[in-house]
Amino acid sequence: MAIEERHSVLHSWSVQADWRAPTVVGGRGARLLLADGGSILDMSSLAECSNLGHQHPRLIEAIRAQAERLCYVSNAWGAQPRAELASMLLERSGFEGGRVFFTLGGADANENAVKIARQASRKPRGAVIARDRSYHGATHLAMALSGDSRTQQQVDAAAFNVQHVPPPYAYRCPFGSANADECGERGAHAVAERIDALGADAVAAVLMEPNAGTNGIVAPDSYWPALRRVTAERGVYLVADEVMSAFGRCGEWFAWQRHGDDARPDMMTLAKGLTGAAVPLGAVVIAQHVAARIEHEMLYTGLTYCGHPLACAAGVAALQAYAEEGLIERSRRLGAQLFADAQRLQSRHPVIGDVRGGHGLFVVLELVQDAPADSGSTHAPLAPWPQTPPALKALVDDAMAAGVSFATRGNLLLLAPPLVIEERELADAIALLDTLLARHFAPSPVPHSAKVPT
Ligand SMILES: Cc1ncc(COP(=O)(O)O)c(C=O)c1O
Numbered sequence: 001m002a003i004e005e006r007h008s009v010l011h012s013w014s015v016q017a018d019w020r021a022p023t024v025v026g027g028r029g030a031r032l033l034l035a036d037g038g039s040i041l042d043m044s045s046l047a048e049c050s051n052l053g054h055q056h057p058r059l060i061e062a063i064r065a066q067a068e069r070l071c072y073v074s075n076a077w078g079a080q081p082r083a084e085l086a087s088m089l090l091e092r093s094g095f096e097g098g099r100v101f102f103t104l105g106g107a108d109a110n111e112n113a114v115k116i117a118r119q120a121s122r123k124p125r126g127a128v129i130a131r132d133r134s135y136h137g138a139t140h141l142a143m144a145l146s147g148d149s150r151t152q153q154q155v156d157a158a159a160f161n162v163q164h165v166p167p168p169y170a171y172r173c174p175f176g177s178a179n180a181d182e183c184g185e186r187g188a189h190a191v192a193e194r195i196d197a198l199g200a201d202a203v204a205a206v207l208m209e210p211n212a213g214t215n216g217i218v219a220p221d222s223y224w225p226a227l228r229r230v231t232a233e234r235g236v237y238l239v240a241d242e243v244m245s246a247f248g249r250c251g252e253w254f255a256w257q258r259h260g261d262d263a264r265p266d267m268m269t270l271a272k273g274l275t276g277a278a279v280p281l282g283a284v285v286i287a288q289h290v291a292a293r294i295e296h297e298m299l300y301t302g303l304t305y306c307g308h309p310l311a312c313a314a315g316v317a318a319l320q321a322y323a324e325e326g327l328i329e330r331s332r333r334l335g336a337q338l339f340a341d342a343q344r345l346q347s348r349h350p351v352i353g354d355v356r357g358g359h360g361l362f363v364v365l366e367l368v369q370d371a372p373a374d375s376g377s378t379h380a381p382l383a384p385w386p387q388t389p390p391a392l393k394a395l396v397d398d399a400m401a402a403g404v405s406f407a408t409r410g411n412l413l414l415l416a417p418p419l420v421i422e423e424r425e426l427a428d429a430i431a432l433l434d435t436l437l438a439r440h441f442a443p444s445p446v447p448h449s450a451k452v453p454t
Pocket of ligand 1: 047104105106107108110135136137138209213214241242243244245271272
């Protein structure tokens with residue numbers, strides 16, 4: 001009999017006693033294969049990371065070949081796949097002449113980006129400005145960077161000299177603007193004001209997500225270019241947390257690229273899609289002018305598995321797969337289609353207050369108590385953030401029973417399937433969502449929160 005993990009493993013972001021999930025024994029394309037012989041269509045790329053789907057043959061082959069040659073050597077020594085991946089990343093991002101610091105995932109990429117920014121800016125304990133409701137990882141500094149209400153009791157952001165500003169959340173604009181681009185401009189202005197209040201000499205970096213994050217906030221088009229302008233004018237490094245938004249997720253190799261070269265950050269952090277999640281790997285990509293400032297100094301940081309050869313070999317294969325299989329363009333095309341499908345759902349289901357994203361295969365549906373098309377929505381959330389309303393939980397359970405896995409966060413449904421998903425599979429998932437929205441959120445005079453799901 002197969003061994004179960006329900007009573008032996010501590011599961012992240014879960015109430016242990018409630019954790020119940022099927023065991024996955026394999027994968028194919030956008031599908032996960034289960035121990036009981038069934039399969040599940042993965043509409044979230046697991047943790048928005050399996051951009052290349054599951055068991056991509058190119059990744060398996062690269063890992064196998066590298067394992068036969070050399071499993072591990074620390075980065076006190078050179079390793080061929082590490083060198084290859086660094087130069088591919090620098091070239092793809094237009095950061096030629098810069099350097100790459102490899103990590104194990106997203107949180108430690110952000111931690112090390114802060115260290116490097118502080119060292120290069122000669123502000124060893126300089127302030128870092130991040131956003132409310134952002135997510136940058138679950139190590140202590142990453143939690144301090146995150147404006148995540150779930151964890152703010154556990155960490156004193158001020159002790160890490162991290163400051164937060166409101167996000168450019170156009171649907172509920174914290175600056176009171178009804179216009180998305182204006183909300184984006186004001187969001188960047190809030191960063192400028194904070195830098196000015198602290199004094200630019202005291203600020204080491206601004207660290208933010210350029211497009212999407214698991215918070216479901218998609219910055220309006222005006223935001224990132226304005227943020228680049230205000231940080232450059234003040235001589236403060238801009239770090240793009242591209243952990244989730246890179247590698248096609250937002251329709252580009254790196255999400256900031258949508259805004260052109262003028263919007264280039266000084267550093268970016270990567271993980272997730274970097275290896276298609278086949279092996280853990282993160283990276284800090286550092287522009288030439290930043291790398292030059294630390295070139296002749298000791299770098300006081302390190303990780304035993306910094307640039308692990310197996311992970312780097314997977315990274316090289318992943319980058320080749322994105323390029324040679326045209327997956328970045330595919331994500332852009334299918335993302336536009338998914339966005340249009342989600343808008344059609346919105347016209348049929350008043351519970352969908354907002355649809356955003358769609359630059360690539362990342363679309364967010366925000367659910368509200370009512371969104372009458374003619375009179376304008378109240379925008380009243382179905383449940384206070386970050387709680388997930390019971391009807392949405394029931395919808396997700398029904399979807400699983402029907403063979404499709406959807407990701408939720410609070411009142412949000414996050415649609416982020418692997419970039420290799422078949423068009424037929426995408427259409428089937430949307431059709432199922434249409435049925436389930438009708439089942440769990442049929443319009444009625446009774447507030448949705450009071451409804452008993454069937
Ligand atoms: C934008 C962003 N940054 C950082 C992280 C943390 O990455 P990891 O879980 O690999 O530490 C995540 C994870 O979801 C993320 O979405």
